[in-house]
Amino acid sequence: MAITIKDVAKKANVSIATVSRIVNNQSGYSSGTKEKVLKAIKELGYSPNALARGLVGQPTRTIGVLLPNVSSLFAGKLLEGIEDEAKENGYSVVVCNTGTQGLRAMGYLDMLNEKRVEGIIYGSGDMTKDQGDKLSALNIPVVMVATKPAYGHFPYVKVNDKKAAFDATRCLLDHGHTRIAFIGGQLEDPIAGRPRYEGFIQAMNERDLPIDESLIKFGDFSFNSGKEMMTEFVEEGASFTALFATSDEMAVGVLHAAYEKGIRVPDDLSVIGYDNTLASEMAIPPLTTVAQPLYEMGQKAFQRVIKTGATQIEMKHHMVERETVKSRRT
Amino acid sequence: MAITIKDVAKKANVSIATVSRIVNNQSGYSSGTKEKVLKAIKELGYSPNALARGLVGQPTRTIGVLLPNVSSLFAGKLLEGIEDEAKENGYSVVVCNTGTQGLRAMGYLDMLNEKRVEGIIYGSGDMTKDQGDKLSALNIPVVMVATKPAYGHFPYVKVNDKKAAFDATRCLLDHGHTRIAFIGGQLEDPIAGRPRYEGFIQAMNERDLPIDESLIKFGDFSFNSGKEMMTEFVEEGASFTALFATSDEMAVGVLHAAYEKGIRVPDDLSVIGYDNTLASEMAIPPLTTVAQPLYEMGQKAFQRVIKTGATQIEMKHHMVERETVKSRRT
DNA sequence: ATCATTTACGTAAACGTTTACGTAGATTCG
DNA sequence: CGAATCTACGTAAACGTTTACGTAAATGAT
Numbered sequence A, B: 001m002a003i004t005i006k007d008v009a010k011k012a013n014v015s016i017a018t019v020s021r022i023v024n025n026q027s028g029y030s031s032g033t034k035e036k037v038l039k040a041i042k043e044l045g046y047s048p049n050a051l052a053r054g055l056v057g058q059p060t061r062t063i064g065v066l067l068p069n070v071s072s073l074f075a076g077k078l079l080e081g082i083e084d085e086a087k088e089n090g091y092s093v094v095v096c097n098t099g100t101q102g103l104r105a106m107g108y109l110d111m112l113n114e115k116r117v118e119g120i121i122y123g124s125g126d127m128t129k130d131q132g133d134k135l136s137a138l139n140i141p142v143v144m145v146a147t148k149p150a151y152g153h154f155p156y157v158k159v160n161d162k163k164a165a166f167d168a169t170r171c172l173l174d175h176g177h178t179r180i181a182f183i184g185g186q187l188e189d190p191i192a193g194r195p196r197y198e199g200f201i202q203a204m205n206e207r208d209l210p211i212d213e214s215l216i217k218f219g220d221f222s223f224n225s226g227k228e229m230m231t232e233f234v235e236e237g238a239s240f241t242a243l244f245a246t247s248d249e250m251a252v253g254v255l256h257a258a259y260e261k262g263i264r265v266p267d268d269l270s271v272i273g274y275d276n277t278l279a280s281e282m283a284i285p286p287l288t289t290v291a292q293p294l295y296e297m298g299q300k301a302f303q304r305v306i307k308t309g310a311t312q313i314e315m316k317h318h319m320v321e322r323e324t325v326k327s328r329r330t
Numbered sequence C: 001a002t003c004a005t006t007t008a009c010g011t012a013a014a015c016g017t018t019t020a021c022g023t024a025g026a027t028t029c030g
Numbered sequence D: 001c002g003a004a005t006c007t008a009c010g011t012a013a014a015c016g017t018t019t020a021c022g023t024a025a026a027t028g029a030t
Helices: A005-012 A016-023 A030-044 A050-054 A072-087 A105-114 A130-136 A162-176 A195-207 A223-235 A248-261 A278-282 A294-306 B005-012 B016-023 B032-046 B052-054 B074-089 B105-114 B129-138 B161-174 B195-207 B223-235 B249-261 B278-281 B294-305
Strands: A060-068 A092-097 A119-122 A144-147 A156-158 A181-182 A215-217 A243-244 A270-275 A290-293 A312-315 A318-320 B062-067 B092-097 B121-124 B142-145 B158-161 B180-184 B217-218 B242-245 B272-273 B288-291 B312-315 B318-320
Touching: A005 A016, A005 A030, A005 A181, A016 A030, A030 A278, A050 B052, A060 A105, A072 A092, A072 A248, A072 A294, A072 B092, A072 B278, A092 B074, A105 A130, A119 A130, A119 A294, A130 A144, A130 A270, A130 B249, A144 A294, A156 A294, A162 A243, A162 A294, A162 A318, A162 B005, A162 B105, A215 A223, A223 A243, A223 A248, A223 B278, A243 A248, A243 B223, A248 A270, A248 A278, A248 B032, A248 B278, A270 A278, A278 B121, A278 B223, A278 B249, A278 B278, A290 B142, A312 B217, B005 B016, B005 B032, B016 B032, B016 B142, B062 B074, B062 B105, B062 B294, B074 B092, B074 B249, B092 B105, B105 B129, B105 B288, B121 B129, B121 B294, B129 B142, B142 B294, B158 B161, B158 B294, B161 B180, B161 B195, B161 B242, B161 B272, B161 B318, B180 B195, B180 B223, B217 B223, B223 B242, B223 B249, B242 B249, B249 B272, B272 B278, B294 B312
Parallel strands: A060 A092, A060 A119, A119 A144, A144 A156, A156 A312, A181 A215, A181 A243, A243 A270, A270 A290, B062 B092, B062 B121, B121 B142, B142 B158, B158 B312, B180 B217, B180 B242, B242 B272, B272 B288
Antiparallel strands: A092 B092, A290 A318, B288 B318
C-alpha cells in the first residue's frame, strides 16, 4: 500500500542505505546510481516518513504554540510571525487555542510531549504553577512571548510594558491633559495588567498629578469590555478629557461608547490604545496607540526556541500617532 | 535518557505488552498489575511516543490547515472553529500560512505528507491546477472551506456566495436605493469574486435597474483596498447612495474614506459588508453585513475531514443589520 | 473429576528510517 | 608492483510502540 524506502531500493536495484543517502543529500554514491534512484522515487511517488525519522533520532522539526485566542488580532499577528519564521527554517507549527483563561493548556502539553515537539512557544497569558511545573518537566525549550513566566525560568520576548504605558500616558500629558481615565487588565496579570497600570501611575506621579480612583477601571482587553467600561464612566458622571485603554480592542470599544453618547473624539475626548493591531488602523477616527511589534516578536520567539540565547529579549515599543489625540482645550 | 515503555515494564516487572495494554485501556490485566504499572509510569514520567505509534499504524491524529493569512479576522475565525473542534476530538492542527496568493502551498503539502497528517483543510483562496493535482495525489481526505475546488473533486464547506450577495444587494434595494456602488474581488476568483458579483447583478436585474459600470470596482478584500476604491469613486464624481463591499475589511475602508471626505454614513451613504468579522462590530457606525458563520464552517470542515460524508456542505448566511444602512431620502 | 472457557500474562515480529561498520573495487602514492 | 587510501556500495541493528498468537493458570459447567 504505502510506498516505502524499500520499494524505491528494489525498483532502483540498490540498498535502502543508498536510497537514504541520496534522499538526505549525503555522500557515497555515483551519479548513475543517483539518477536511477531519483527516477524510481518520482515514478513511485515516494515520500519519506517523518515519523520513522523521528523514531531513529532525527529532529521532528515541529514546535507547539499556545495562544489564548487564535482569532484575536493580537494573537493572530504573533502567530503569523512565528509561522513565517518557522516555515523559513523548515519547521511546522502546531497551534493550540488555550482559551482566554488558559484552562486547556495542560491537555495540550501532554499531547505536544507525546508528539515530541522540539519546543513550545507560550503566549497564553496567565500561567498557573501547575503549568509552569509541567513545562519545566518536559525538558524541551520553552519561550514565552508577549508575556513572562509567573513560574519557572523560561526565556521571554516582550516589550517593557511599564515603559510603554508610561509613554502612552505621557503622550496624553504632553497634550495638556490632566484628567486622564485608565482602563487596564486585571492587576493579578503580571504583564498586561500590573505593569501597564504602574506605568500609568508613574507618568501621573511625575507630573505630580493626583490619582483619581474614579477614573480607573479594569477590563478583559476585549472590545465589549472597553465599551462597558466607557459606558460606566459616562453613567457615573466621571470627568476626564483623555483616556488610556491598555489594548486596542478596549480602546475601540471606548470609541464606540463615545460615539453612542455623542462624545466627539478627539475634540471632547482623546483616546490612546495599546498594541497597534489592525483594529487601531481601522478605527474611526484612526486610533493613536502604543505599538508592540507583534510580528517581529513572533519571529524572535521562534528563533529563540530553536536556538539557545538570551533569556530576556526586550523588543522596542513605539508610539503610533493617528487621530484620536488632541491637545486639551484651555 | 528518554523513558520508554521498556523502562516502565522493567520497573513494574511486567512485559511491554502489558504496559501497552494498560496505557491504551485495553483488557487483559489484573487490577494489581494495573496499579503497579501506573505507579511506575508516574514515577518515571513516561510519555508515550506518538511517532512510534504512528509507525506501527496508529492514527497520527494530526491535520494540516492551509490558510491565506492567519492574522486576518476571516482566517482567524475559521482557524478557531477548526482548532476547537479538533481539540474536542483529540486531534492537533498544523497551521500553514500560504500567503495571500497561496504561493507557498506546495512546500507545505510535501511537509504535511511526510508528517503523515490524516487530512488537510484548504482555505487558501485560489487553487492552481498543480496544487489540485498534488492534493489529489496525496490520497488523504481534503476539505475546502469558504472556497471550493477549482481543480479536483474535493468536498467543501461554504455559503452560497451568489445568494448572500444577492440578499445584501436586495437589502439596499429594499431601503429604496437604486444607485448602488459595488466593490468586489477579482472576477477570476470563482468564489469570492465572480459569484458575489453575479449575485449583485442578479438583484439589480430583478428590479430592472441598469448596471452603471462606473459604480463597479474590484479590490483585494483588504481595508486599504476598500479605502482606495471609495476614494476613487469620490474623485471620479460617481453618484450613488449605497455601496456593497464584498468583505468587511473593504467596507470598513469605505467607511474610512467616507469619514475623511465628510460623507455621513448612513445619512448620505448606506454601506453593507460581507463576512461579519469582528471588524463589522467594531466599525463606527457598526456595520451592517451579510454573515458567513466562519467558526461553524471551521467546525464543519474539521468534522468532514476526519469522516466521510457530504461532498457539498452549504452553510447558511444571514443578514446582520447594524447601523450603516438607512432608507434613501426622497 | 474432567473438560471447556476465560483471564492474565509474555514473546516475537512488524512498522520505515538512519547509520556504523565491513567489504570490494578503484585510484593514488612511494 | 605493493601498500595505502578513497569511493561506492550493502548488512544489520537500532529506534519505541502495537498486537497476533501461544501458554499457563483460574474459573465455570457438566
